[in-house]
Amino acid sequence: GESVGLHLPTLSVQEGDNSIINCAYSNSASDYFIWYKQESGKGPQFIIDIRSNMDKRQGQRVTVLLNKTVKHLSLQIAATQPGDSAVYFCAELLTGNMLTFGGGTRLMVKP
Amino acid sequence: DTAVSQTPKYLVTQMGNDKSIKCEQNLGHDTMYWYKQDSKKFLKIMFSYNNKELIINETVPNRFSPKSPDKAHLNLHINSLELGDSAVYFCASSQDHGTDGYTFGSGTRLTVV
Structure with a gap:
């Protein structure tokens, strides 16, 4: 079975609001985590990564948080856009x- | 320039046929992979390959086989296609076993009829 899972299969947010996408992982030995974005008809695109020796990492409008105690990962998107x-x-x-993926969360942004 | 390119983008074929999907990367990476994405969007690793070793996900049927003519190419051959x-x-593809992330191609949609 998969060792990475997501709590919410679909997330709908209003344009301009912040989005939070959550993920649980089961392998406490994993030492590197990545968030990917996949648009329709395209391959997964790297967004941001974090290593296990970090708790937080920020990019442009995105932040990844890693909680190793509860084996939880989240992606925060500020001012969500269409x-x-x-x-x-x-x-x-x-x-x-090898890189193991979770089941994915669909983010829908309402204008 | 496309970093990881796959051909064809779409492939429709009949059950029982044998087909191949080609992949090329121009990133100079040392490891290449094949993933399968099902109708529910779940991404499952099939193979990992570099010039030293092939790692096969044990759940992949032996009808699937990767072929690597050189470091920049990893083609996927499928025999006796099923629905x-x-x-x-x-x-x-990735460098150093992916410790800086994987770069993906745009995918090949295979439909078996």
Whole structure:
């Protein structure tokens, strides 16, 4: 079975609001985590990553939080825009193994 | 320039046929992968390959086989196609076993009729 999962399969937000997408992982030995965005008809696109020695990492309008105690990962998108509408995946990597994906969350942004 | 390119983008074929999907990366990465995405969007690793070793997900039927003519290419061959093989297949590549992330192609939608 999958070792990475998501709490919400679909998230609908108003344009301009902040979005939070959550992910739970089960392999406490995983040392690298990535959030990907997949738009319709395209491949997964790297958004932001975080290593297990960090709790938080910020990018442009995105922030990833890692809570190793409860094995939880979240992606925060500030001022969500229509172009943010997509399916978002968290993925985990244990060095030496292969990237394992969660089930995805669809983000829908209402204008 | 496209970093990871796959061809064809769409492939429709009959059950029992043998088909191939090609993948090329121009990133100079040392490892390439194939993923299968089902109708529920779940991405499942199929293979990992570099010039040293092939790692196969044990759940992948042996009708699927990767072929790598060189470091920049990893093609996917599928024999005796079945209806359940219908999915979107993604090629990806990484450097140093992915500790800086994977780069994905745009996918090949395979439909078996």
